[in-house]
Amino acid sequence: MESNAVVWFRKGLRIHDNPALDYACRGSSHIFPVFVLDPRYLHPDPSAFSLGSARAGLNRIRFLLDCLLDLDSSLRNLGSRLLVLRGHPEPASVICRILKDWNIRKVCYEFDTEPYGQARDRQVTDFARQLGIEVFSPVSHTLFDPAEVIKKNGGRPPLTYQSFVALAGKPPDPLAKTYSELPPVGNVGKVELLNIPTIEELGYRDIEQEEFSPFGGGESEALRRLNEVLKDKEWVANFEKPKGDPSAFWKPATTVLSPYLKFGCLSSRYFYHCLHSVYLTVGKHTSPPVSLVGQLLWREFFYTVAFGTPNFDQMRGNKICKQIPWKDDDKLLVAWREGRTGYPWIDAIMIQLKKWGWMHHLARHSVACFLTRGDLFIHWEKGRDVFERLLIDSDWAINNGNWLWLSCSAFFYQYHRIYSPISFGRKYDPDGKYIRHFLPVLKDMPNEYIYEPWTAPLSIQKKANCIIGKDYPRPVVVHDRASKDCRKKMGEAYAKVGSAEEEDDTAASESTTIQKRKRQT
DNA sequence: GCTCCGTTGTGGTC
């Protein structure tokens, strides 16, 4: 008897440790491995501020296409293939249609915690259940089930890393299963199958950008990269995140596995498992929060809080977010976004973001602090949008979580600790090699002035072929003054924080409001 | 109400 199963790939673009794929294969005569191309994610949007679609910059689109090509090739090696479908009018309705057309008995897809994914999957789940089709939606993108952690904590997400780690315990092992062959693909009937498009086929032509992300997508590349990392056991064992060098770019100071985790080319559980094996063989190793395992737990922490916090991605209506009267200044925002603030360290980072779609974690801190509480006092949501579009590893929960953190809106509140746009970078890279690469206009500026070129005498500027105010901008703000002003405004906003909460919700936060009132009297 | 703690500040000293 025929028994057909669909494996719907969204994230989780891998064969290894893939419970949805594993379950689809069990007892099925045919499986249909499906990916739905979402035009909003892929097709050019000329109104966007950078090359790319409405939802993603070109680097991440390219990364996704790499992932799909690799997944298709792996499936073909197992006697199957990826069925690529057109996402009109939207991915969920396309899935509903094929469930019927292909006489599907069970549909399997990885559980997705993001609001967009939740709404999309609810449509499919409801539809399938009406038709009596089995839905299998396992948690496999994260180490833990965020809903369970929240339940363990009495219904609220833990709001500190330490309390999260105390609750979390040990994650489940990855699936050990490997395949020699998959059940054959069934008859797709009249459903149109697409090829995995190229960038050019999507309509991206005459691209002038001269440097693109050096990181290619796909499970094979993820596992190659992982094995490269694991080879250096000492490095893995001694890893301490805050000690990394943000200016290292040819050989980054971190693993750069984040984009692979984001798309699920690499299983977080498999990664965790491998790290643990290394720890066992070397004995002495670093620990969370700074260790590599600690980094995976940070990911879990943000996924959990994001899942359990309504309006996590905005200031308004977000209970854990400080209400701060951020400034609205498009000119400053654009200067930051385009790498024209006049601070070479900040601008070089923003250009690396634009060209590579990746920069070191501490570099992200520098520019996020500069945009928000450090210098420009612009809303973290604006910076979040820029990162979300341009980063190849942009991940809804983690990106929003980090912007909340850096802007001192949640999790972290020491707003007087401000990164200097001049000395922070110089500490790691006194010769400015990083700046010279990403801002070639400054390549002949002497070391002495590379972090503050506006202080160079005109004769030096001329000799370096870079006149400040003409070839490279003057600073948009004076850091010493701007940061002092920001500190003052943050202090005022913090002092007023009780009344902001009162505006948004009345009954729910009554007890905290009373506490705040007491404190004020 | 007090104390301790918090992945990743800066600028100074030794």
Next chain:
DNA sequence: GACCACAACGGAGC
């Protein structure tokens, strides 16, 4: 590279 002063936040636990 390690330590300090600076200034000074909220959360958690008692």
